[in-house]
Amino acid sequence: MTEKTSKSNYRPLKSTITLKKTMKRYYVLTGYHRYWGKPTGRLIAWVTSGAPIELLRAFKIHPAYPEQYAAIYSTNKATAQLCQVAEAAGYSQDLCSYARSNIGGVLRPDLAPLGGMPKPDLLVACNNICGTVLKWYEVLARHFNVPLLVLDTPFLTGDMTDQARNYVLEQLKGMIVELEKITRRTFDLKELERQMVLSRETTGLWKEARQYCQSRPSPLNAPDLFIHMAPIVVMRGTKAGCDYYRLFRDEVKERAALSQGAVENERIRLVWDNIAIWPKVFSFNKMFTERGACFVTDTYSGGWAMDHAPGTPLESLATTYTEVFLNRSPEFRTKQLVQLIKDYQADGFVMHSNRSCKPYSLVQEVIRRRVMKETGVPGLMIEADMADPRAYAEEPIRNRVQAFLETFD
């Protein structure tokens, strides 16, 4: 992280040291895959953040996440330059900045932090987060000339349907056949079950830690959630991931028991909606902390605090990964936000209208109106971009935030 943090009103977590070690080990393993992958017969896949990683792990595939690297590019101030590389290659500035910076990093790894991503052996995309991932991964498949496996999880306009579940289930079975061919390994149901147990444990610990933020003051603030979500995305289903979140959970639990708030003199409790504004994650948040406002929970990193659905391992994967919140209707997301406001006793909410994420952002205004009506708390909308700093207008955002926070005086 290159952005300077405000020390005055911010209580750092001790587990951050372990987080750094854990993630460093992951990046080193990923970055040097070419040295250990082949000898051990383990392939590397570029994977979308909502893909059923448990199945890939059962085939001993090492996952690397372009979205996560894109967030790192952004916090390291490399996104604008990488996006320009992609734009010069013909990709519109209106396309997702994660995708553009990833493509920029593929074309010019010398400009990318961590030296960019290692070349994939295969690509795995699940469209439960957006339709963009399909187009993005098609570009990558053509560029690298490697297999592309897509899990098509139908958008749920209401509740899960039998036909959607069966369709995803059939695709998972088809994916197993493909993975057997690609990895030359035989599918091992017991290994998948083992992965799912570990995955459940990891997400369970992440969920439990988050729930301690219902106490006053909240032991965590949004930047804590955004920074400490890294392992839940990339290490779900690993022992290292589980070990890390056990430590994290214990620290958050202790803070809650001791009434130690992430923000000193917590005065305003807020809920965050949408992906973080990575290039400004600390300076944006400082506008809130200096006025005693704390983001006690968020919808974004909460997306990985999911309960695994019942059924056989494949049935569970099919349902769990189709029911993720971004694959649900505005009606569902309204209820989710209302519930968070109630559970976390929030005084208001802030929505990031994110130019790079249409499925998250386009429906936010109707959700905002409805949530305000149902809860009576105010909701602020600010427009920015999750990774591209060129879309961040400092002064208008500051003015809007200040005016919003003044309503609580």
Next chain:
Amino acid sequence: MMEWSESEEKNNSLSWLLEESALKGAKRKVRYPNHRFFGILCSYFPEELIIAFGLEPLRLLPDSANRTPAELPPFSCSLVRGILDMELRGQWEDLLGVGFVHTCDTMQCLSGIWDLAGKQKTVSMVPPVMLKAPGANRYYQEEVKSAWEQLKELIDYEPSVEELREAIRLSQRIRDKVQEIDELRGKLPSPLVSALLRAGQLMPKVEYEAALRDALPDLYQMVEESRCRARIMVTGAVLENDNLYSMIEDLGGRVVVDDTCTGFRHYSGPKREESDNPWYDLVKRYEDMPPCPCKNQSLNTRMTYLQDLASLGEVEGVIYIIRKYCEPHAWDAVPLVETLKESGIRTLVLELEGADVGGQERTRLQAFLESILENRSSAPEGSDQG
């Protein structure tokens, strides 16, 4: 625009079709008081379902590219902004409902916003994105049946299977006639063909079929060779008017191949024999139609399809239209340009706010078409494409 009258219908079907295209359904209540319309968004909503219920599918098109309803952020495309704005202004109030089909993220969001902020009832369908994935056909059939149930509840009537079959046949007859017109495309003015095809998405189907049948002899009479014009393919998203086609024509081009959402792609695809399962037949048609960028039949199906279309049409230049903020088409621009370049076909990518073209586009189009025509005149003897 003149009011429609019975005598005009009999005398000049071509004018009628052109008027319908220009009106974009705006006078449907006056012109077709005995018809009930049902709005649809995107070509993957099977029109046959609506026809089977005795309703008329109406493709919703915006009346302006400059609408900015507060419910949508400024970075959404003018198509959804315009259509939602019309809904909020009560422009669709006579419709029995609106059928949404999940194609792009934006369309998916519009469906959700409509449910929370709109007035009209909606019927939602989520076709597979991976059209050839295991289980995709069966899943699509179930989605179609679910839409059938939603329509049944909305209309309080259930058509027979034979009525569904008849709707499929009617749609196929229309596609056959459109195919016939498309084959004349290179010898007819570009905006004329574009308008005729759009009219079929905006007016009652039986009337459209009859009007096409009546207009075809006139069209054959209008046919004239145009090899001196630059042979152009237009591909891209929704175009709610013919301004681009007119400009191409004005500048010495001729659209000989069309692959726009509201153009020939809406009607194209392999013709199928009837099986004993109408649901399968219905879905198979949509599964096999040339995919839009939101759908995937295989990694390069769309690129290969467009490359073949260009080759078959002896196309000299491709104009790729991206509607501002339309991500799926923007994504495909790069590989498509590369693919066509490999085939030696020039491309021009135009980003438009809506369907209107102005001075900037005129300058770029002029340069593009001139370069094609100049290339022709400088080509050695015997290598002339036209």
